[in-house]
Amino acid sequence: MAIKIPALLFASLGLISLSSCNGSSIDTIKAMESNYDNEDKSITLIGEFDAPLFTFSSGKSTFIPMNFVVKSSAFSSEKFTATSVILPIGTNKNNVLFEIPMDQKKYSLKDFYVVDNTGEKINLEKHTTYKMTGTVHYTELEKPESERDNTNFNYKITNVIIEKD
Template sequence: MIQLLKQSRLAAFGTAVALCFSCNSESMDLAKSLASSYDYHDKEVTLTGEFDSPFFMFRSQNSTTIPMAFAVKSHAFSSEKISVSNVILPMGADKNSVVLEMAPDQKQYALKDFNIYDENGEKYNLDTHPSFKISGKVHYSEMDKPEAERSADNFAYEIKDVHIVKD
């Protein structure tokens, strides 16, 4: 009986590890596809990963959004990651938003300066590296141009109307 219980626990652990290694490969494949095709133009996508500090310079004190980066890994123990940039979040302490808390004389920001609010309004500091599932609508700026003027290899996009769920 004890041997059967051990085998059962080992099987359950093995299944959990296999799911952990395979569950986020879809997010990795999607992140690669976003950067290499227009297949997801004006479609909603879902990714699992961690928010990262954005790659931007402040344009104005009046900005109402922040284009956050979102790091997608194939699994929790992987060092390989793809950074999805331009995940557009509204600034503020509302649901599905971000707050950047910097001192007035602070010149550089770090992950500890960002707080994310999920779809329930729960606050998470990014320095703790929480995992999230986000969904939002993809828009490629190239698709705003007349078809004859579009570049075949400019896959710059934004993800807007983002919903954030703690994973």
Template sequence: MKTKHIIPILLLTAISSTSFISCNGTSVDTVKALDSNYENENKTIELVGEFDAPSFTFSSGNSKSISMNFVVKSHPFSSEKFTAFSVILPTGTEKNSILFDLPADQKNYTLKNFYVFDKNGEKINLDSHTTFKMNGTVHYSELEKPEGDREKDNFSYQITDVSFEKN
């Protein structure tokens, strides 16, 4: 009698474990590819992960966009993180944009100061660590140079035309 119950439980556990382990491997593979080759030039990519605050200083409050980081993991319980840098989001309160809200008397910022508006217009504070499915087009700055002037190992890129929604 116990055997009849153990086999379905083991099978269910194995299937669940496999889905957790492989749930975001493609996002990790994509971020690794972004940092190692130009195969994604002018392609739209999809990543699943979280937005993270960038490291930057402000020269003025008139910026029309903010370059955010987007962090992906191979599975929800992984401590290993991979970061897509330079995800360009327009500032404002429109869909697929970011709002940076820093009081005048505050000098340092945290994720609490960032709000995104997803493709449905929902306002989400980044401190909630919400997981998003993000799409955007990749552009490598090195490929804008004449071929003879390019550095073979410079894979600096920007992801533009970004849209995202809660995952």
């Protein structure tokens, strides 16, 4: 019986560390969606990139607004999404790359790659966890103060640095 207790304790500690709270990232996303306090500030989130919601047009765009998904724990189905994480398209560090045949109309995670800060190209279908750091800009604050809708918290995250966590 004495041998079982340390094994159970070790297993419990392992589960606790795997399911550790990602509250800081969630709190940051909630704040970005409810006030302008993060304007021109650098934020850090832990999560994974998701394929963006966009339609193909001319193909001349040099940036893609990606989604970044944060979960409260490793075993949670509850998700929070930072939208409009603006990544340059290409094979350079901190870029996004998509490889889609010209005649393909639909896309999925398997068609997208993130190039991290070390230059490693990683397919989004692998569901890799990243530490993403970037600067928040609210589109509403670009308007004159008299024309602003103080309930519109649409933002863009730019100057993104992508690190595997």
